[in-house]
Amino acid sequence: xxxxxxxxxxxxxxxxxxxxxxxxxxxxxxxxxxxxxxxxxxxxxxxxxxxxxxxxxxxxxxxxxxxxxxxxxxxxxxxxxxxxxxxxxxxxxxxxxxxxxxxxxxxxxxxxxxxxxxxxxxxxxxxxxxxxxxxxxxxxxxxxxxxxxxxxxxxxxxxxxxxxxxxxxxxxxxxxxxxxxxxxxxxxxxxxxxxxxxxxxxxxxxxxxxxxxxxxxxxxxxxxxxxxxxxxxxxxxxxxxxxxxxxxxxxxxxxxxxxxxxxxxxxxxxxxxxxxxxxxxxxxxxxxxxxxxxxxxxxxxxxxxxxxxxxxxxxxxxxxxxxxxxxxxxxxxxxxxxxxxxxxxxxxxxxxxxxxxxxxxxxxxxxxxxxxxxxxxxxxxxxxxxxxxxxxxxxxxxxxxxxxxxxxxxxxxxxxxxxxxxxxxxxxxxxxxxxxxxxxxxxxxxxxxxxxxxxxxxxxxxxxxxxxxxxxxxxxxxxxxxxxxxxxxxxxxxxxxxxxxxxxxxxxxxxxxxxxxxxxxxxxxxxxxxxxxxxxxxxxxxxxxxxxxxxxxxxxxxxxxxxxxxxxx
Amino acid sequence: xxxxxxxxxxxxxxxxxxxxxxxxxxxxxxxxxxxxxxxxxxxxxxxxxxxxxxxxxxxxxxxxxxxxxxxxxxxxxxxxxxxxxxxxxxxxxxxxxxxxxxxxxxxxxxxxxxxxxxxxxxxxxxxxxxxxxxxxxxxxxxxxxxxxxxxxxxxxxxxxxxxxxxxxxxxxxxxxxxxxxxxxxxxxxxxxxxxxxxxxxxxxxxxxxxxxxxxxxxxxxxxxxxxxxxxxxxxxxxxxxxxxxxxxxxxxxxxxxxxxxxxxxxxxxxxxxxxxxxxxxxxxxxxxxxxxxxxxxxxxxxxxxxxxxxxxxxxxxxxxxxxxxxxxxxxxxxxxxxxxxxxxxxxxxxxxxxxxxxx
Numbered sequence: 001x002x003x004x005x006x007x008x009x010x011x012x013x014x015x016x017x018x019x020x021x022x023x024x025x026x027x028x029x030x031x032x033x034x035x036x037x038x039x040x041x042x043x044x045x046x047x048x049x050x051x052x053x054x055x056x057x058x059x060x061x062x063x064x065x066x067x068x069x070x071x072x073x074x075x076x077x078x079x080x081x082x083x084x085x086x087x088x089x090x091x092x093x094x095x096x097x098x099x100x101x102x103x104x105x106x107x108x109x110x111x112x113x114x115x116x117x118x119x120x121x122x123x124x125x126x127x128x129x130x131x132x133x134x135x136x137x138x139x140x141x142x143x144x145x146x147x148x149x150x151x152x153x154x155x156x157x158x159x160x161x162x163x164x165x166x167x168x169x170x171x172x173x174x175x176x177x178x179x180x181x182x183x184x185x186x187x188x189x190x191x192x193x194x195x196x197x198x199x200x201x202x203x204x205x206x207x208x209x210x211x212x213x214x215x216x217x218x219x220x221x222x223x224x225x226x227x228x229x230x231x232x233x234x235x236x237x238x239x240x241x242x243x244x245x246x247x248x249x250x251x252x253x254x255x256x257x258x259x260x261x262x263x264x265x266x267x268x269x270x271x272x273x274x275x276x277x278x279x280x281x282x283x284x285x286x287x288x289x290x291x292x293x294x295x296x297x298x299x300x301x302x303x304x305x306x307x308x309x310x311x312x313x314x315x316x317x318x319x320x321x322x323x324x325x326x327x328x329x330x331x332x333x334x335x336x337x338x339x340x341x342x343x344x345x346x347x348x349x350x351x352x353x354x355x356x357x358x359x360x361x362x363x364x365x366x367x368x369x370x371x372x373x374x375x376x377x378x379x380x381x382x383x384x385x386x387x388x389x390x391x392x393x394x395x396x397x398x399x400x401x402x403x404x405x406x407x408x409x410x411x412x413x414x415x416x417x418x419x420x421x422x423x424x425x426x427x428x429x430x431x432x433x434x435x436x437x438x439x440x441x442x443x444x445x446x447x448x449x450x451x452x453x454x455x456x457x458x459x460x461x462x463x464x465x466x467x468x469x470x471x472x473x474x475x476x477x478x479x480x481x482x483x484x485x486x487x488x489x490x491x492x493x494x495x496x497x498x499x500x501x502x503x504x505x506x507x508x509x510x511x512x513x514x515x516x517x518x519x520x521x522x523x524x525x526x527x528x529x530x531x532x533x534x535x536x537x538x539x540x541x542x543x544x545x546x547x548x549x550x551x552x553x554x555x556x557x558x559x560x561x562x563x564x565x566x567x568x569x
Numbered sequence: 570x571x572x573x574x575x576x577x578x579x580x581x582x583x584x585x586x587x588x589x590x591x592x593x594x595x596x597x598x599x600x601x602x603x604x605x606x607x608x609x610x611x612x613x614x615x616x617x618x619x620x621x622x623x624x625x626x627x628x629x630x631x632x633x634x635x636x637x638x639x640x641x642x643x644x645x646x647x648x649x650x651x652x653x654x655x656x657x658x659x660x661x662x663x664x665x666x667x668x669x670x671x672x673x674x675x676x677x678x679x680x681x682x683x684x685x686x687x688x689x690x691x692x693x694x695x696x697x698x699x700x701x702x703x704x705x706x707x708x709x710x711x712x713x714x715x716x717x718x719x720x721x722x723x724x725x726x727x728x729x730x731x732x733x734x735x736x737x738x739x740x741x742x743x744x745x746x747x748x749x750x751x752x753x754x755x756x757x758x759x760x761x762x763x764x765x766x767x768x769x770x771x772x773x774x775x776x777x778x779x780x781x782x783x784x785x786x787x788x789x790x791x792x793x794x795x796x797x798x799x800x801x802x803x804x805x806x807x808x809x810x811x812x813x814x815x816x817x818x819x820x821x822x823x824x825x826x827x828x829x830x831x832x833x834x835x836x837x838x839x840x841x842x843x844x845x846x847x848x849x850x851x852x853x854x855x856x857x858x859x860x861x862x863x864x865x866x867x868x869x870x871x872x873x874x875x876x877x878x879x880x881x882x883x884x885x886x887x888x889x890x891x892x893x894x895x896x897x898x899x900x901x902x903x904x905x906x907x908x909x910x911x912x913x914x915x916x917x918x919x920x921x922x923x924x925x926x927x928x
Contacts, residue, residue: 027900028817057834059821254773450707
């Protein structure tokens with residue numbers, strides 16, 4: 001589109017900085033896009049401006065007459081569907097005042113003081129079956145990182161008059177805690193919540209049905225709304241910043257590239273102004289007064305990472321400010337695991353997973369470089385293969401035994417991974433998979449592996465993944481080969497097929513002199529540590545351990561077969 | 570005919586165990602296929618299009634009567650076979666110039682879908698179409714349209730690649746992504762390949778099917794709107810339908826078909842495409858909509874002029890009265906000038922417009 005002096009400036013604005021703004025011309029062709037605010041010049045005409053936030057979409061017309069100087073359009077007010085009882089929603093009318101009251105009534109616990117955790121649960125599921133299970137919905141435990149119960153919400157909380165919601169505010173020592181819901185036959189679910197010094201972490205969950213037959217009512221952990229407010233202020237359902245933070249959380253849950261860049265930039269500028277004019281000891285207090293909901297900054301920083309090529313300087317400054325506000329919050333530290341933010345890195349270990357799924361991805365990816373980031377036998381390591389569901393939050397099914405993490409560690413084993421070569425151990429696994437797929441179908445192999453009690457969960461995941469990759473590669477190579485008319489005979493070995501395919505490709509590539517193609521993760525080797533860690537979502541130390549241990553198990557198993565064979569003759 | 574264009578079209582309606590049962594994918598895939606091979610549409614020779622449908626294997630058998638779910642068709646191997654044909658062409662032509670296979674590749678995939686564990690900062694588009702033999706918690710064989718599209722881009726097999734993925738994109742982080750283990754054919758200039766990828770819904774969201782059209786058949790909302798757009802979507806000044814027109818049309822139409830529910834929001838790459846890929850040279854004129862305009866008492870007696878939203882050319886004039894002003898207008902944005910003041914009139918595709926103007 002060529003700019004013309006007759007063009008007219010169009011300015012669009014939304015109170016929610018993660019709003020996606022789309023400009024369509026008079027025949028609904030896409031003309032421009034922006035996030036939060038729009039400033040563009042367009043030819044005269046009638047336009048339609050779409051504002052999208054969460055599941056809300058609204059359209060506003062804009063008429064740009066020749067000769068106009070500029071035209072302003074503003075997004076209508078958004079009402080977000082949220083687990084938090086925000087003003088403007090039906091839940092806000094019904095439960096907003098109770099939530100505020102409960103958030104201000106803080107109960108002491110044995111863990112100490114310094115921070116607060118406010119939890120508000122609400123039955124949003126229709127039907128008598130859900131009503132009958134409300135006691136189960138509220139049976140949520142707050143545990144410390146050693147799985148010791150700190151509070152049982154059904155006992156500690158205050159229920160609404162209609163019995164459909166419950167709020168509870170706890171004084172806690174700063175740190176990470178676990179929310180645990182026992183869904184009986186549907187399983188147990190957990191998630192981390194972080195309490196920071198001087199802040200109240202506010203957690204809101206609506207309900208959902210769990211289990212294959214959807215029969216167990218429980219809190220919808222994956223879709224929780226989480227905010228942070230300075231201690232003593234409580235939850236304010238009408239506060240605009242709460243709505244803004246919730247919209248950012250929903251955008252992160254949906255993976256939308258709608259980073260609130262301008263809002264974050266303005267915040268950084270304000271924070272730098274405070275830093276420039278104040279003694280250091282007063283800076284943090286003033287920052288806390290100025291920025292009332294650090295969760296917006298945390299969501300915003302993670303959204304910046306989603307935006308393709310973010311402003312790394314801005315992101316670095318956001319991280320620095322967040323550290324000043326909330327200290328060593330695991331979801332802030334996780335941002336420094338990104339290769340481009342390593343200069344901000346502090347020593348960190350993740351004995352317990354962070355809150356956000358996007359943080360966990362960063363941590364797992366970085367564990368390739370720093371295996372001690374997620375220590376072997378830590379709780380994080382134990383649940384890495386047990387993550388569950390979707391959304392912004394990392395939810396998992398904890399190991400069935402309460403002491404699983406202790407039982408994992410053999411008494412005679414050092415805490416470091418066994419000193420065996422990863423590649424050789426992986427080759428043992430590949431050979432095992434290949435041999436099995438030569439004599440049984442992939443379906444049989446997957447089902448047998450899933451039932452095999454000698455394998456740990458991580459080992460099963462690894463074997464099934466390798467089998468899938470072998471099968472896919474084998475099928476593809478066979479298809480290409482059969483279509484090329486080179487031979488119709490059955491290939492008994494995946495390697496043989498791959499070897500012929502490799503030769504074919506090498507011959508083809510030897511004639512090529514043009515530029516090298518870029519390579520994406522989707523097509524690079526699937527059998528290196530880095531790729532396997534990311535593909536399986538298992539931290540490096542655990543993956544290494546699983547590969548080595550499994551290779552030993554399989555080698556022993558193969559040795560037994562060989563030893564027994566003569567007797568069978 | 571566009572002899573140098575190719576396509577892979579997959580519609581899976583019948584699954585061994587994945588619920589709910591679908592009615593739309595096969596019909597939608599057939600409609601897209603018919604558009605691809607028609608002279609008014611993609612104009613591709615039939616031999617250049619691989620078509621994989623549930624009914625190739627299951628004509629009347631109810632899905633769950635087959636006890637061996639793992640052998641339910643089409644499987645990964647069946648679908649992969651269609652891509653393998655194009656891989657072979659790419660490899661065979663690797664020593665020749667680029668693009669190695671043809672001008673354009675279309676990929677259309679419709680059925681149940683998921684997003685496996687991916688890094689959202691780099692590879693969120695790797696959502697996959699589930700294969701018919703999937704089993705919940707056991708087997709999630711899937712075909713990622715973007716992974717294949719990227720394979721052909723990186724191998725510079727085509728000059729243009731167009732992908733439509735019509736399936737849910739539920740995030741299942743416990744499922745590992747299925748990578749393509751065949752190495753790309755290097756030596757091309759993949760950055761010169763023009764691509765346009767469209768997903769029926771955003772990451773970790775559902776895509777819906779519902780009764781649509783004059784017969785009330787269950788159809789996918791995305792594919793229904795896509796076929797409307799390909800047939801008579803908004804064109805540029807040269808009369809070409811390009812991704813800009815498609816993105817705008819789908820953004821408006823899908824929300825309308827979902828009665829304003831914005832939870833199914835189509836997703837595009839690049840998000841702000843240009844006009845370099847011409848999807849249709851001769852899109853038909855869109856169907857005109859009935860528009861009924863009424864005026865409040867204060868406006869009655871005033872002269873009203875209806876202007877085209879593109880250039881403010883007058884289209885019709887009217888003296889406001891108690892009578893309804895009945896018009897037939899093509900979808901788009903218009904301007905009503907009433908007593909010297911501009912008022913907006915937006916006519917949406919597929920629905921009758923009733924608008925009232927007051928002072």
